[in-house]
Amino acid sequence: MDFTGKLDEAGARALDAGSELASTRERFLIPPSPAHESREAIYLCGNSLGLQPKTLRPALLAELDDWGRLGVEGHFHGKHPWFSAHEPLRAPAARLVGAEPHEVVVMNSLTVNLHLLMASFFRPEGQRTKILIDAPTFPSDVYAVKSQLRFHGLDPAEHLLVVGPRDGEHTLRTEDVLETLEREGDRIALLLLGGVNYYTGQLLPLGKVTSAAQAKGCVVGVDLAHAAGNAVLKLHEWGVDFAAWCNYKYINSGPGALGGAFVHERHLGRGGAEDFAAFTARPRFEGWWGNEPESRFQMGPEFVPVKAADAWQLSNPPILALTPVRVSLELFEEIGIDRLREKSLRLTGYLEQLLDGISDQGLEVITPRDPDQRGCQLSILAHNDPEGLHARLQAAGVICDFRRPNVIRVAPVPLYNTFLDCYEFAEVLRGV
Numbered sequence: 044m045d046f047t048g049k050l051d052e053a054g055a056r057a058l059d060a061g062s063e064l065a066s067t068r069e070r071f072l073i074p075p076s077p078a079h080e081s082r083e084a085i086y087l088c089g090n091s092l093g094l095q096p097k098t099l100r101p102a103l104l105a106e107l108d109d110w111g112r113l114g115v116e117g118h119f120h121g122k123h124p125w126f127s128a129h130e131p132l133r134a135p136a137a138r139l140v141g142a143e144p145h146e147v148v149v150m151n152s153l154t155v156n157l158h159l160l161m162a163s164f165f166r167p168e169g170q171r172t173k174i175l176i177d178a179p180t181f182p183s184d185v186y187a188v189k190s191q192l193r194f195h196g197l198d199p200a201e202h203l204l205v206v207g208p209r210d211g212e213h214t215l216r217t218e219d220v221l222e223t224l225e226r227e228g229d230r231i232a233l234l235l236l237g238g239v240n241y242y243t244g245q246l247l248p249l250g251k252v253t254s255a256a257q258a259k260g261c262v263v264g265v266d267l268a269h270a271a272g273n274a275v276l277k278l279h280e281w282g283v284d285f286a287a288w289c290n291y292k293y294i295n296s297g298p299g300a301l302g303g304a305f306v307h308e309r310h311l312g313r314g315g316a317e318d319f320a321a322f323t324a325r326p327r328f329e330g331w332w333g334n335e336p337e338s339r340f341q342m343g344p345e346f347v348p349v350k351a352a353d354a355w356q357l358s359n360p361p362i363l364a365l366t367p368v369r370v371s372l373e374l375f376e377e378i379g380i381d382r383l384r385e386k387s388l389r390l391t392g393y394l395e396q397l398l399d400g401i402s403d404q405g406l407e408v409i410t411p412r413d414p415d416q417r418g419c420q421l422s423i424l425a426h427n428d429p430e431g432l433h434a435r436l437q438a439a440g441v442i443c444d445f446r447r448p449n450v451i452r453v454a455p456v457p458l459y460n461t462f463l464d465c466y467e468f469a470e471v472l473r474g475v
């Protein structure tokens with residue numbers, strides 16, 4: 044992608060005018076600029092918290108009205124009956140991650156889901172006891188895997204393997220992941236990978252790595268926090284065993300939103316009686332909302348799992364938290380992740396070329412240059428005073444984030460960011 048001749052304000056405006064998705068920005072509440080109340084912020088922080096769809100407020104009020112008007116009857120007679128409220132979310136959520144609807148459930152939050160899925164899919168046995176993760180790793184994921192190891196009586200110092208960028212490099216080489224699997228694979232019970240790395244913005248070739256790990260007998264789990272709603276994913280086709288993600292970053296469902304979980308079809312007991320018996324017998328933390336809906340309210344003592352990712356669901360879902368996910372997914376359904384990704388490639392490519400123009404100012408983009416190896420985020424390593432730089436950006440009207448030790452993350456999100464946002468950000472950055 045070459046934006047030569049378009050790297051000025053008029054060029055940015057022309058790109059926006061020519062973009063068929065330019066109007067989706069109007070569906071969101073854009074926060075005011077931290078610099079001037081009357082202007083909109085240059086909001087490049089959708090990697091941390093996506094913006095609020097305007098359709099959310101009335102949708103939440105409608106749920107409150109149903110509760111007020113129907114009381115408990117809302118479970119079956121509301122506009123979106125609460126008893127099955129999570130079910131219509133399966134198909135749209137599945138489309139975002141490339142799954143079959145029965146492989147996906149919206150529930151809990153990300154770290155909780157990782158734990159519930161690891162309870163079932165991290166089963167250390169004999170020589171095969173280790174967990175392999177990629178670095179840099181988000182702290183919550185590190186805490187989760189270390190505590191899972193200790194839960195099984197295993198010392199993380201010995202049983203947690205980490206594959207990270209080589210000395211002097213910023214991103215991970217796929218060949219190093221494959222080499223680690225080749226060398227240690229027989230001792231690895233679980234490979235837990237980030238889809239898009241939170242720090243560097245690197246997108247890993249998940250299909251390739253999954254096949255290599257499974258050929259060695261490892262179970263593969265993926266954390267899609269920064270990938271869901273951002274990259275095009277094919278979890279079913281890649282054969283990933285399980286995955287979890289949050290819905291408040293690129294999926295715009297609000298702070299602390301309910302997360303998503305994926306379990307591959309081959310683990311869902313759908314292949315006949317024997318398969319179902321194995322599915323029922325799999326160690327799992329269980330609750331009534333994981334039970335078949337037909338017998339859920341018979342209140343019997345036997346757990347009969349839904350032949351779906353729902354089997355991992357424990358409680359009846361918090362309806363007021365489910366509503367933002369439903370509303371946000373409607374937008375993705377309307378537009379489609381493929382079209383969003385197409386725009387995203389252009390937006391991020393544009394931002395990259397603008398940043399290339401100021402690369403002599405002690406700044407270095409560490410996100411891979413190859414668009415197939417990244418989502419929309421670019422991570423800018425600031426060699427001098429990154430915290431001060433971040434504060435000056437904020438004072439000039441930019442909302443983006445800073446991650447220790449020295450990275451400023453900017454994410455032009457195709458649903459609501461514009462080429463003009465990218466241009467204005469680069470100008471502010473040049474100025475500060």
Ligand SMILES: *Cc1c(COP(=O)(O)O)cnc(C)c1O
Binds near residue numbers: 152153268302
């Ligand atoms: C955002 C993020 C989390 C957050 O976890 P929650 O349980 O939703 O609070 C965890 N892991 C990664 C990689 C993330 O990017």
